[in-house]
Amino acid sequence: MLVGLVVALAIAALPVAPAHAQPVTVGSKAFTESVILGEVAAGLPHDEGVTVTHRAQLGGTRILWRALLEGDIDAYPEYTGTLAAELLQMPGAGPDRMRAALDERGLGMTASLGFSNTYALGMTRARAGELGVASVSDLAGHPELKIGLSNEFMQRADGWPGVRDAYGLPQRPDGLDHDLAYRGLASGALDVIDLYTTDAEIPYYDLTVLEDDRRYFPDYAAVFLYRKDLQARAPDWLAALQGLSGRIDAPTMQRLNAEVKLEGASEASVAAEWLGVAAPAAASxxxxxxxxxxxxxxxxxxxxxxxxxxxxxxxxxxxxxxxxxxxxxxxxxxxxxxxxxxxxxxxxxxxxxxxxxxxxxxxxxxxxxxxxxxxxxxxxxxxxxxxxxxxxxxxxxxxxxxxxxxxxxxxxxxxxxxxxxxxxxxxxxxxxxxxxxxxxxxxxxxxxxxxxxxxxxxxxxxxxxxxxxxxxxxxxxxxxxxxxxxxxxx
CATH class of the missing domain: 1.10.3720.10 (MetI-like)
Structure with a gap:
């Protein structure tokens, strides 16, 4: 009886879309910037008869990529460095080569949204000044430093394994959630963490972004990946998505991140304000x-x-x-x-x-x-x-x-x-x-x-x-x- 009740509730809760509606699903990764960009995409003007929904916090890069390939989602925000090195296995590939590889998979890529969110390593300004650390190379001389890295960065081809080899770093980092790492850094439990260069916490915690003096990290220009069949299913919305190119610079993105993470605004309201549309009514x-x-x-x-x-x-x-x-x-x-x-x-x-x-x-x-x-x-x-x-x-x-x-x-x-x-x-x-x-x-x-x-x-x-x-x-x-x-x- 209990099982029957919960199954009935689950079925009753399933959303029922109008029979004529063409669904478009935007996905985003489990970090604030990706969620904001997903909300921006979901709030774009779209064709009559098309419903656009946002499925936020779907996990890491591989989960989103597979979902896009298999049609579970239709678009999601990504970064060119991740796309080239991690997903397409084409390190250093330019936009034309990446678009050709995506086209073979039935996918497309917008031009850059206008900012690059590059990986970096960072320390508190006080700790970096105390040790005289200004670049990633300087870390090699301090094997005692405690490093905490996001779990995905620990495993990625363009993450810790490559950084460690390129710079000859002796430390053995611990993996943890990216957002928790900032608290570890502020409390002194960690000395070095990985950063996204548009993170709102960088100025908030007064962090020093260590110079990538060996130019290890590629460019991580923000783009949207999308399924090319959107051209037939939702051409107006796809045009609006492509029209985001060049409209968001790095300071703007960092400000939007700060409004959510430091000021307590919702991603949906921040995205709506940037788009200049009414924010959706917030559920109690x-x-x-x-x-x-x-x-x-x-x-x-x-x-x-x-x-x-x-x-x-x-x-x-x-x-x-x-x-x-x-x-x-x-x-x-x-x-x-x-x-x-x-x-x-x-x-x-x-x-x-x-x-x-x-x-x-x-x-x-x-x-x-x-x-x-x-x-x-x-x-x-x-x-x-x-x-x-x-x-x-x-x-x-x-x-x-x-x-x-x-x-x-x-x-x-x-x-x-x-x-x-x-x-x-x-x-x-x-x-x-x-x-x-x-x-x-x-x-x-x-x-x-x-x-x-x-x-x-x-x-x-x-x-x-x-x-x-x-x-x-x-x-x-x-x-x-x-x-x-x-x-x-x-």
Missing amino acids: RAQRIWKRTVEHLGLVGISLGLALIVALPLGVLAARRPRLGQLVLTVTGLLQTLPSLAVFVFMIPLFGIGAGPAIAALFLYSLLPIVRNTHAGLTGIPRELRETAAALGLPPRTRLWRIELPLALGMILAGIKTAAVINVGTATLGALIGAGGYGQPILAGIRLDDIGLILEGAVPAAVLALVVQGGFELVERGLTPRGLRLAARH
Whole structure:
């Protein structure tokens, strides 16, 4: 019943677009500048009969790139240095070569928006002055420095591996979220972090941008990548997107970033003000929480419902066939050990971005508690009871439904409850791939250093976990025969 309710809520929450509407979806990465540019693109004038939506905070470069290639999104802001070195594997390629390579994939690229957001390394001005560090080369003489780098920069071909080799740096950096790195630098926990040169925090924290004296970093001109079929589907909007070229310089972009990150404005309002249009009406906190609750219930309910369909028969099979049961328990146990974020990302090629891969990953994580408890509940029934039922001549199916499952019901429901509570927490990671839910405000709060936003997702998630646990306990009480409840007490 609980599963049916949350599935119904999820279906009811799905947006229904007019039948004639042509959808255009803009994506953005999980950092402020990308979200602002995504809001700018979504707010551009467009053709009649076209709906433009923005899916913000979809994760890192590779996730957005794959989503664009597979048609899950139609455009997103990118940087030429990233495109050449990381995505097209063409280091140093110029715009013409990149456009030719994109054309082969059915993609296009606008001209530069007017600014370059280049990677750099930075320190507080006081710390750099104390050590006499002015360039990246100077870091080689200070192996004791603590370096913290964004996780993507740690792995990228144009990131730390290349910088380390080009400059012969001896340090071993730690990976962390880009926005958290600034707080580490300000507190003295870190000495050096990677920067985006249009970050609002650079002047705010009075940072020194270290000179790239060996000219390692390429130019990272901001552009939009888009699917070329937009020319047929939304020509006016595509023309407006291409018309952004040259209109945003670096000081302007840094100011827009500051309005969001330092002054607390929303990305949508900042983008609307720059475009000169009315800002969209902001949803109240209650409306936002309700929307995220329905999304979260959908992720948990659908994945749990699918897991029940698969895991209950597997648990019965494992109990009836001991040798096969060991294999089933081993495989489901191995699935449980896989890192959750990795599983979410692994599912993207199969289901695209959004709720699909999140539901698939949560389904896998739901299997073990249900299979294990079903197996344990059935194998834990006293042999005398099973032998008595067989002696009465009851067929195996009748014994299963009338005797064994009712006796094992408490154990089975405990497994389902465990799976549901685990899914409530794990589902917050779905926001990294555009699945929504309570993870969305948590990610935004971390990015914007806004405790209120973090609590807007964390508190309802904790409350939902308690409600789910209590709900299953009531269901267990209601479904357990009164005689079995009395026997359990004694």
